[in-house]
Amino acid sequence: VSADVVSGVAGDIGPGPVLVFPGQGSQWVGMGAQLLDESPVFAARIAECEQALSPHVDWSLTEVLRGDGAELSRVEVVQPVLWAVMVSLAAVWADRGVTPAAVIGHSQGEMAAACVAGALSLEDAARIVAVRGDALRRLQGHGDMASLGTGAEQTTGLIGDRPGVSIAAVNGPASTVISGPPEHVAAVVAEAETQGLRARLIDVGYASHNPQIDQLTDELTERLSDIRPTTTDVAFYSTVSAERLADTTALDTGYWVTNLRQRVRFADTVEALLADGYRLFIEASPHPVLALAMEETIEQADMPATVVPTLRRDHGDTVQLTHAAAQAFVAGAPIDWRRWFPT
Template sequence: AAACVAGALTLDDAARIVAVRSDALRQLAGHGAMASLGVGQEQAAELVDGRPGVGIAGVNSPSSTVISGPPEHVAAVVADAEARGLRARTIDVDYASHGPQVDEIADLLAERLSGIRPVDTDVAFYSTVTAGRLGTTGLDTAYWITNLRRPIRFADTVEALLADGYRLFIEASPHPVLNLGIQETVDHAGVTAAIVPTLRRDHGGLTQLTHSAALAFTAGADVDWRRWFPTEPAPRTVDLPTYAFQRQRYWLKRATAAAAVGAGHDAAEAQLWQAIEDLDMEALAGSLEIEDRPETVEALEPALPVLSAWRRRHREKSTIDSWRYHVTWEHRPDASTTPELSGDWLLFVPEAQADHPAVRATAEALQEHGAVVRLHAVETGRVRRESLASVDTSGLAGIVNLLALDEEPHPEHPAVPAGLAATTTLVQALNDNNTTTPLHTITQGAVSTNATDPLTNP
């Protein structure tokens, strides 16, 4: 099947190999057995040692090996393994493939598989016979007999794929029987790779296949989704938006001990605390310059562990406190002198809330302090960036934005308040016409300062 998918064999030749080998194995029925052992190849070899005709039929992973041979001797190996507390089970077949018994049907296979015509392909093909990459023109009649005769070096082949840089494995089968072996081999190699099944027993429909294709896609496979849909024309695919990464880490940097101890202090103080942290009495005496006073050094020694523990607790607490993000409110007394304003101030107000009390209060406050106020009404739900950019803002002393007062749903985007959308548009428009006048955006009831201050307009 793999050779056919790779383009090395025609569908007829591939099906012929499957059918002829399966039919030939029936001639061995009743004379052999196979079993799966939950051990590696070396331990499996010890278990089969001394059992006539029993050998390693395949190595699926570092902890899964298949054996084959005469039924009574395979059963004895399974019983021995179970007695040692190892996982072992017989496989539901009555022949012994991948072993000497295949020699009995070699001539039949050579005759019935003659004429197999493999071709070269640009798809890399890895053989479980050689445990490495193989030129596909070598997949002739002799290869498929050898393939059935020799042990399956599956784990070695996966290791070869990993060594060549492959990191995505898709098992095309009616049930994932090799995924576990691949995962164990990947883990044993100490690398990271994605292993994706296709169908599952009792879950062989389109839903399962779609799920598997999605898993492969998220693991980096190039899935042609246009061919996934039978409709004509095929649905148009779009790229997902990317994220503008700023390369800012959101995890904490581990500080070195010296840096943590010496932060904010001079070198001598850092050296002193480092000696205390290390419980280094000799270094402490040197820092305090009391080497020539042994009685003082001796008196300090019992205090060293206490000081070290205190320092460690203090540093840990300071570090943890520095991780916390605090939002606090501070009451500021009214200014003793009232600031005076001058020049023209432009107020952007929602057209539907032009007579809102907050609009009147803001305009009156500005005028009381000497500002000349002009109002510009905005239809928040329909305003466009170009129209706001055309507003003359030259010579202004200040701009005040009250558009957030309109919390009605935006007609085109109901989840967004119209005032919020208009505020965003205003900021963009002011940037478009290169305005340098300060913009003050005012909200009402949008922030709660404490439990008694209700949040009325989030």
């Protein structure tokens, strides 16, 4: 990766910062626990998220964050918890002076993106992510997903004629995700490994962004029928359509069904943001799972831009947040250091 990708060009962030929200995979046991004690802003937003989730779940968000992590193995728990942590990290960035000019979300991350952008209320976003996770339980055991260190064309060749396997996400020039029946996904991984390619199964146990999701269409449509998105001034770049949504009232029930069913066009959407002049990408997550794919996309586009993480696995305190803020500041983000170090 070029030095420009890592360091960026100080002060040149184009229209403003982009907040990036990944899908499932950035979770780790203990994420958010230290910030509950160290950051009043984070703790307050988590409390609001817990209240918004409470009509739809039978567990406590705070208890899961402070617990032993056992609950994070359940899809109906981990997805809402990740959503809440990402929304709350965005609140911390905002408190320190960094509000997004644009947002982008990957799969379930789009719910956090829409909420932070103001296109969805906290209550509607909580409902979508809770219903989504609950519905996916019906498909557990019938599908798997895997991450491959290959581009879309090479991945298509690896899949071959294996039935039910499809590309679930294109994250970067050499980063894709596949989904489908467990035995066929495992066969693709084995084939990739024999060719010396990076490949690993993702611990989810279902097949998102795959025809298997069609089994959930009626349920999701009914349970999310009264979602009420609104317009917002924050640019929402859709990884379903790989472009900016001109009108975020389009983030209705049908959109969220499509979000789960269709391929995630993350790399294409990052390219669209770069083409529109955005130069600072902050991944608002417990661990930077999309950073490498973004850096590869930026390098391929041959544009100077900076990718900044927020927390990292086993580094979830205000010290890590300060490091992230310093990186963003060097790249031109308007960090309010008086908020970070009050006198």
